[in-house]
Amino acid sequence: MSYIIDPQSRTFGATYIAPSARRIGASYEPFDAVASMGRVTLGNDLLHCGSTLDINTQLAANFARNKATSSSLLRRAGIRVPDEVVIPSPRWQTSQPALEVLREFADGHEVVVKPNSGTRGIGVTLHGDLLSALRAAWESSDDAVLLQRRVRGPELRVYYLRGRIIGGYWRRQDNDGFGNLSSGEVPELFLGADLPSEIAEITTQSAQVLGLDYSGFDIIVGDLGPVILEANASPRFNAASTHPGGEEWSATLMDTILTEVLKASSR
Structure with missing residues (x-):
């Protein structure tokens, strides 16, 4: 199948990558x-061909996309992640967690139900009791589902x-609700490593453990410090860019990413 590409379309490439390329x-x-x-x-000269944001190795990208795998790797490395139980798909042909364990x-505890794969908070739900959480898990069509104990605290990307660290945004600064921008949260944008050193350190350590060159880490700051909720191997920033200051913020991020990709391709 072939497409007629409209250069003026509102795809991520047309909106962010094309203007950034022109600026350099x-x-x-x-x-x-x-x-x-x-x-x-x-x-x-062909400087780059493919998706500008897909610059990780396939192995690292697979680690990040599989939330159960990435949280297990991070936990083994001593990095804080939510306490969780994995409900495997029947296709795994493995035993389900015992009811006593669940x-x-x-x-x-409040329980967060999260698909093992997926993005943008799709399928992520909060439950106050085990039965409700299990119903949501069983209704999921994902290859596996994670049950996580909820961590309260400010949340950021x-x-x-x-x-x-090249930038990010605080999704919410309080302890209530979910911080996904699709739920109506207003981000507090920042560039560079303008955040507490402990958060910068856990971000860098997590990227190194997963082998990621580029990633967006979702982090919540709990009572014991920052907790890695998940890693995104090809994160975009469309949702945040529509808020006040977002156009300049996203342009700076894209210029930084594109320049780094082109620098690597010229070696």
């Missing part, structure tokens, strides 16, 4: 209307790129 004297030619794939060229896990 290059050009962007899209060739995928769905995934924002394209070519970045400078004169006759009761002990949920006793006295942090963007990491090859050894440094």
Whole structure:
């Protein structure tokens, strides 16, 4: 199947990558209307071909997409993640957690039900009792479902790129509700590592454990310090960019990412 690509369309590539390429004297030619794939060229030189945001190895990207795997790797490395129980898909042909284990896990705690894969908070629900949580888990069509004890605290998204924090935003500064921007939260944007050093350190450590060159980490600051909720291997910033100051903020992030990608491609 072929697509007629409209350069003026509101895809991620047309909205963010093309203007960024122009600012550094290059050009962007899209060739995928769905995934924002394209070519970045400078004169006759092909600088980059593919998705600008898919710059991780396939192995690292797979680790991040599989939430159960990434949280297990981080936990083994001594990095704080939510307490959780994995409800496997019947296709795994493995035993389900015993009911006694689930009761002990949920006793006295709110439980977050989260698909093992997926993005943008789709399918993530909060439950005050085990039965409600299990119903949601059984209704999920994902390959597996995570039951996590809820952690309360301010929540943020942090963007990491090859050894440094390049920006992010606080989703919420209080202890109530979920911080996904799709729920109407207003982000507090920042650039660079303008955040507490403990959060910057746990972000960098998590990226190194998972082998990620570029990632967006969802973090909540609980009573014991920052907790890694999940890693995103190809995070975008469309939702945050529509808020006050978001246009300049997203342009700076995209310029930083694109420049780093092109620098790597020239080595």
